[in-house]
Amino acid sequence: MSQLSQFFAQNQFCVLIEYLTSLKETYPVTTSFAGFPSVMTLADRVHTDNDLAPLDAVKGYPDEIDKLLHFAGKGRDIAEFKQFLHQAEAQSLHNLLLLTGDKLKQHQDGEGGVSRTRYLESVNAVMAAKQHGGFCIGVAFNPFKYTEAEIDAQYFKLHKKIKAGADFIISQLGYDMAALQQLQTFLQQHCYSQKLLACVMPLSLARAKFMLQQQVAGIVITPQMIKLLEQEKAAGLSERVYARCALQILICQHLGFAGVHLSACHKPEEQQLLQSYIEQYRNLDLASCQQMWHTLWQDQAGERFRPIVQQYAQQVSLGQIVKYQQLHLMHDTVFNSKLGRGIGHMIFNRGFWNKKPAAKALLKTELLSKHSVVGCDNCGQCRLADTLYICPETCPKGLANGPCGGTSLDRCEFGDRECIHSVKARLAKAVQQTDVLKAQLIEAVPVEVRGSSSWKNWYLQDEPHH
Template structure:
């Protein structure tokens, strides 16, 4: 049932109902009842099945789909948490058997229990996953994520940088991270409209109350400002019914405006009961009747986020308020020098054009290293040289040339093509470091040639290649030319 694909192709606004699978018969019954409506305010409905939102023990999206009493239009998720290529290919086969061909590919937020420095957990990132699925299932509807709710230049610029890669890798649409800043929604839409081949954007929304806002403060990549939290607390103090009604009103206003300005649809989270959907539909219809032009909408939106006696609400963190197009940051002297020095070293040893690189190529391709003992010794040598220099974990497929000599293995998720959506003011989702892709964004300003090379799509590391030397493979394989920017 290709309801979403058809709607996107026809330019018809669509509504996706978020469902996080839990072993609860009541929740499945409620979803089935809501999906039996077929439409919300005349917009076609699709249910999305979350993947590993809590832990590995969650019901899989396929299990959740099979547990619904009736077949309904479904968008399955695939989270790359602790997954490899074979796991994705296995899901594709299972989806074929179930007659499903719509997939939202996500790297995924931090896997429960994953702590840096302990046993490494690798994530099949969305860019590589898109490439795999697009090659294996050319006609499927594929989506990926974009988080525009970033308020420092490095993390925001890196998000759009990676989103461009997702489009190049085969994404048919982008699904935004959950957010409340309508200026950022407009920013993302304007960015998409400037792309060579614009794709549909879908906004993820929720009816936010004080309780939900406190929970969302702990969700990676979601921004809840202090002034938002203060106003929501004042609503809750008035009464639960008052707060609930205002939360539905805000959600309806967001949906109405996003449909007007050109979004392809909304991905609504937090609707767990048929009554919630009834209330939302009634609120949307009321907004449609009341609001005839943008000024009226803005006045209604401002009123929905303000209460007498409370401070004005802002949606950005207190520390920063960056918007796309603002560019002020520069690499530090050390960052700029580092990329140039390592680039020069790489050219001398790995370009295949210098005397030193040809000699090094001859050396590492000797039969001596093909045996088990020789391969182990060469792996140890490469690791001992590169780990102190760049943090290398000898993935067997070195990508430093395309990552500005910032090793992807130093990211707790092992991401090479760009950041996940979980950064907060340049800090990694794990909280113990600056995101390496924020550093990479700054570094790109130091060397244009290296920055262009970094735009190449980087394939995933194959599990069988890990913990072996990349040097013989580097010189054995033909060198790929970096993709040129559009």
């Protein structure tokens, strides 16, 4: 059992301290932080797509320090992840944080003959890690969402992550404590026993400005927050950054979180400052910490942390509902009924379809008939029935199980469309199919299946040689 699992089992509040693998020097790591047990975490490709892999970076740190390795699915497939699991096991690394990851900086959209960048979904990674066994599995969750569909889509997916086998949840970095508590309430209401940790960071003006200007995926920094930080800096009160971080950590402890994931605080002088504030406030009760938190943010109602939501209410159109119903009926008749399966099997169980021209013609027919209707991209493993007939390939990351954390007010992280998972969440409510989005774990598409006919694969899926 890893030390982290033991802290969880013994309900010991712990601090996971993040170290980027792109750091030029190796900083000292400890097993305790402000009196709390601590674990080091190594992030995966945060600065660049070519940062040192966490599996290699661990070699620079002492063996006796327990470590949590991040694995981001960006630019990876399931086979690579399974290999990673074997390597982690061989190095006795048992704590994993499995993420889909933000947009790869060198993302390729598949245009002009280049191959499209693929993203291994966190849900699929959790399923594989669980199946492998022996890991303490963490997932990320972003509670800082501010439209109904976006919130629903996040929580639907969280059900799946838990069903797939997550042991603990680390929130996105954020300052809206009401949203964090909503996440905690969700877990309690559903009797989920997964441990909850909050990601925290001493938010300096420079970091806040960087995140706002760069629009770092999924992180909500508002102009009102920047304004306060600017005023503080001008008044020589920048140390309040650490006072607030200490308070956030202590509030999480009082609320019963299992710990925090501390980002951007790897330098000894930063850690000392933060620890000194934790010491200073350690004996305050929850109400006093919260009071002080609000006072330091000069905000009683949490308004400062919430983006301005435009008054637009996206509705599900009648056309979308009718399309869903028609496709659902067709799917049931052609692919699910006994007769449909029998006929399909009879047609495709012929050697003829293995001949190149026939296979090519079949693929083209499938694409022609489905692309204009649902945006099909010939993935070879049709998942439409589990995605309310909204093709997962129309998500730039190709996510089928739900959204990543990077959306902003229903907009896709890529900025060029509405998030398909928000569209799906809205439709699911309208046609009363939310259970499909919460419970149906959709398998990853192996690379070798892509570019083959999903029709043929569907009808022959029980055949030993296909």
